[in-house]
Amino acid sequence: MPVIGTNWSYRMLLGSWILLLLLRHSAVRGASWTYTGHHGQEHWSDSFPDCSGKAQSPINIKTSNVSYDDSLPPIQPVGYSMPGSTPFTLLNNGHTVQLSLPPTMRLRGLPNNYTAVQLHLHWGSEAHPGGSEHTINKQVYPGELHIVHYNSDRFTDINQAKDRMNGLAVLGILIAVGPSENPAYANIINNLQNISFAEQSVGVPSFSVKELLPNSLDKYYRYSGSLTTPPCYQSVTWTVFSDPVHISQSQMQKLRTALHSTPESTSPALLQDNVRDVQPVNQRTVYSSFVVQEALSVGVVLAIVFGVIGGLLLISVALYFVIMVIRRPNSHIGKV
CATH class of the missing domain: 1.20.5 (Single alpha-helices involved in coiled-coils or other helix-helix interfaces)
Structure with missing residues (x-):
């Protein structure tokens, strides 16, 4: 038993070390692309060829074109409610706010088992309040949460899986504005003031990540796509939930105004509108786990x-x- 415990602790330490390197690498490379301007998304494929692929994300989910698949089971988060006592790391990487997740968090309900790595957010601005990347029947939501996992049946870590077919699985949660504060999202939003500038990070007490998800985990859309940021690897099995979650207007305002895309030592620029344009569906099929009632x-x-x-x-x-x-x-x- 002591040997097993030691090995497990070593794997946890090694996994955290690899994740930290990946996060730092992401922050360092952050300056090589932006959402607008000379390095904006219309130029991504100049440096990242996969960004011009035929299976890119996000997409507009047109419900009249989805195919109902009665074999799709409800999403089964494992360890989401009890992620352990080790604090999460909250990072401003210049493109988004990103929260590290422990390998004890896993995802079932897909053809393979997937292990969680991180989650991050997308949002708009006061001038452009639409902050979701995916849209449903062209309806744009104020924000979107992505929870990233790698295929742990086939690969040892996300670095191996990130550019391989079915290597990644991402949960997409649409965020709407409601009348009251969302206590689960407060765990992230209330700490944004501590990472106002790019490359800053802070420890956050662990909390139930499951509370970030919508109540209905059996109603979702499924399709094959890509990362929505460079390098845009087409390795993602997407699960976009039909029902949005709600946060308060004040929480959304904090998300839109609390962060900067620049380091503290440079001229400040607000981190806003970190949203990729909708990409062509092309020949892909979008499946639904439920019978869509067309309005x-x-x-x-x-x-x-x-x-x-x-x-x-x-x-x-x-x-x-x-x-x-x-x-x-x-x-x-x-x-x-």
């Missing part, structure tokens, strides 16, 4: 209403002529 458009509703009115008018006219035909012979009775 009728205004045009369809009006067509139905006018159709019913027209049908009633036709019936009324037909009845009128029937009555007239019946009454006409009777009008000659008694006349010579």
Whole structure:
């Protein structure tokens, strides 16, 4: 038993060390791409060829085109509610706020088992309040949370899995604004003031990550796609939940204004609008784990209403002529 415990502790330490290197590498490389400008997303493929691939993310999920798959089970988070006592690391990497996750957090409900690595957020600004990357029927939400996992059945760590087919699995959680504060998201948002500038990090007491998810884990869309930031590897199995979570307006305001995309030693620039444009679906199929009830458009509703009115008018006219035909012979009775 002592040997097993030692090996487990060593693997935990090694995993944390690798993750820290990856986070630092991400922060260092952060200056090589931006969302707008000379290094903006329209130029990503110049340095990262995969960004021009045919299976890129995010996408607009058009519900009339999704295919229902009754074999898709509910998502099963393992260890999300009890991630342990070791603090998480919250990092401003210049592109987003990123929270490290322990390897005790895993994901089931996919063809393979996946181990959690990190989660991060996307958001807009006051000028451009749409902050979600995925859209549903072109509806944009104020924000989006991504929880990143690697395929631990096939690979030893995320560095091995990141550019391999089915190497990664990402949960996409759409974020809307509601009337009250979300205590789970407060664990992240209330600590943003401590990492205001790029490359800053802070320890955050561990909390139930499951509380960041929507209540219905059986209603989602599934498709094959990519990372939404460079290097845009097309290795991601995406699960985008149908139901959004809600945070308060004040929480959303903090998210939009608390962080800078620049280090403290340089001219400050707010970290906002870290959203990639919607990418073509091309020949990919988007599956749903539930039967999508299509909402009728205004045009369809009006067509139905006018159709019913027209049908009633036709019936009324037909009845009128029937009555007239019946009454006409009777009008000659008694006349010579």
